[in-house]
Amino acid sequence: MSEFDDFIDGFYPYRKQSINYRRIPDEPRDRAEVLAEIKAMARAEDSMGDEGRVSGSLYSGDHEHYGYLGEVFAQFSHANVLQRDMYPSATKFEAEIVAMVLDLVNGDANACGVVTSGGSESLITALYTYREAARERGVTKPNVVWPITAHVALDKGAHWMGIEVRHAPLTEAYTADVGAMADLIDDQTIALVGSAGDYGHGLIDPIEEIAALAAERGIGMHVDGCLGGLLWPWAEALGYDIPLWDFRVPGVTSISADTHKYGYALKGTSALLYRDKDLRRHQYFTYPDWPGGLYLSPGLAGSRSGGLIASTWAAMVTTGRSGYLSAARGIFETATTIREGIEAIDGLQVIGDPKFLVAFMADRDDLDIYLVNDALKKAGWRMNALQLPAALHFCVTRPNTRPGVAEAFLEDLQSAVDYAAANAGTPAESGAMYGFGGTPQGNQTINMLMSGVLDAMHEVAPE
Ligand SMILES: Cc1ncc(COP(=O)(O)O)c(C=O)c1O
Structure with a gap:
């Protein structure tokens, strides 16, 4: 078998095990048989995460919880939340999700929000809101300013909307x-963004300083709390030293916090919150002249499933404050164990002062962190590889808090560092593309390759 066949089998692992459909089957397939096929895929694909060997991605890991949310989802899976006359429960669920998240991030009585499909939609919608608000004060060539570590969905949104992005560097922290x-910042700057915490390193930007700067310049500030926003309130309650990052900070005008991450809801929801209703108005679209009728829509989506909103609401009220607190306790304690263990390994350096997501890099040139990742992969761990600088991160979630997981990880990490030291100079399998970018030609080639991967993701498996 050629390396190419190996690659194709890895990318399309089901191509020889199940039918590769290119058209709808003539006759309906047996439901039970289809369900069994899907269950087998789900069980196989979940196994690594369930063991707690995956960084981030799966936040709850509790299959009883998922099963229950699935049952709630099923009640409204088919319902379109646009049709509020038929499904007024959507108003209850959506408004209460927003209220419960606002309560956690200290929104006052004027604060408000919407529920979106996820972090990216929340961030892109916030950008749109600031662009529309700035248009009213005559901004025609909008730009935004954020640190290089702000989530890339913001760059995607700016790209889609023709907004110029000005990336700021980081400090030594x-x-x-x-x-x-x-x-x-100039007179065309529509907003500033800071993260709490950022995807790469899990750190909180100096939100108070950024917000003060935004207020001084008369522009808005968005805090990306998609990842950490639903964890920090519990960290504070548990006595961790967390700088202010939410609506208690004057000058913070909007916040995103993902219910489908540390809110332990099913994938597909996030909260986008505003300090006041006037700002939210800018994301609304209303169109009274359409032959199809009066059209009003709060955001990007048209039809949306009532199932997601109902199940997100149910996730929050059935987890309860005590549930969130005890989950957070386990997460912070596990992250502390991992952080201290990494600090004790010769050759590794923890980045910044992390609380739940621990990023680390090699502290000497002859240790390739991607070789460390290769060895971790072989040992059955799935870390996130970072670049600029080359690093890995372990974003701790509930499945990682299982007894023994942190200790097993640290043991395998020490062996992985030993492997990397013994194999210095060998090209790493993971992150092998790194180092190729950074020049116009290199980046162009990488862009082409990455677009090819996206094409492949939308192809039926080859025979
Ligand atoms: C800080 C931060 N912002 C935004 C996002 C994007 O969220 P989503 O993947 O739900 O679109 C992520 C995802 O990990 C994130 O970590």
Whole structure:
């Protein structure tokens, strides 16, 4: 078998085990048989995450919880939340999700929000809101300023909307350099963004300073709390030293917090919150002249499933404050064990001052962190590989808090570092593309390859 066949089998593992459909089957397939096929896929694909060997991605890991949410989802899976006359429960669920998240991030009586399909939609919608608000004050060539670590969905949104992005560097603490951000602002700047915490390193940017800068310049500030927003309130309650990052900070005008991450809801929801209703108005679309009728829509989506909103609401009220607190306790304790263990390994350096997501890199040139990742992969761990600088991160979620997981990880990490040291100079299998970018030609080639991967993701498996 050629390497190419191996690659294709890895990318399309079901191509020889099940029918590869290119048209709808003439006759309906047996439901039980189809369900059994899907269950087998789900069980196989979930197994690594269920063992707690995956960084991030799966936040609850409790299959009883998922099963229950699935049951709730089924009640309204078919319902379209646009049709509020038929499904007024959607108003209850959506408004209460927003209220419960607002309560956690200290929104006052004027604060408000919407539920979106996920972090990316929340971030892109916030950008749209600020662009529309700025248009009213005559901004025609909008730009935004954020640190290089802000989530890339923001760059995607800016790209889609023709907004110029001005990336600010980081300080030695790996958080936003606010002085550099100040230098990038001009009269066409529509908003500033900071993360709490950022995807790569899990760190909180100096939100108070960025917000003060935004207020001084008369522009808005969005805090991306998609990842950490539903964890920090519990960290504070548990006595961890967490800088202010939410609506208690004057100048913070919007916040995103993903219910489908540490809210333990099913995938497909996030909360986008605003300090006041006037700002939210800018994301609304209303069109009274359409032959199809008066059209009003709060955001990007048209039809949306009532199932997701109902199940997100159910996830929150059945987890309860005590449930969130005890989950967070386990997450912070496990992350502390992992952080301290990494700090004790010769050759590794923890990035910044992390609380739940621990990013680490090699502290010397002859240790390739991607070789470390290769060895971790072989040992059955799935880390997230970062670049600029080369690093890995372990985003701790509930499945990782299972007894023994952190200790097993640290043992395998030490062996992985030994492997990398013994194999110095060998090209790593993971992150092998790294180092190729950074030049216009290199980036162009990488873009082409990455677009090819996206094409492949939309192809039926080859015979
Ligand atoms: C800080 C941060 N913002 C935004 C996102 C994007 O969220 P989503 O994948 O739900 O679109 C992520 C995803 O991990 C994130 O970590």
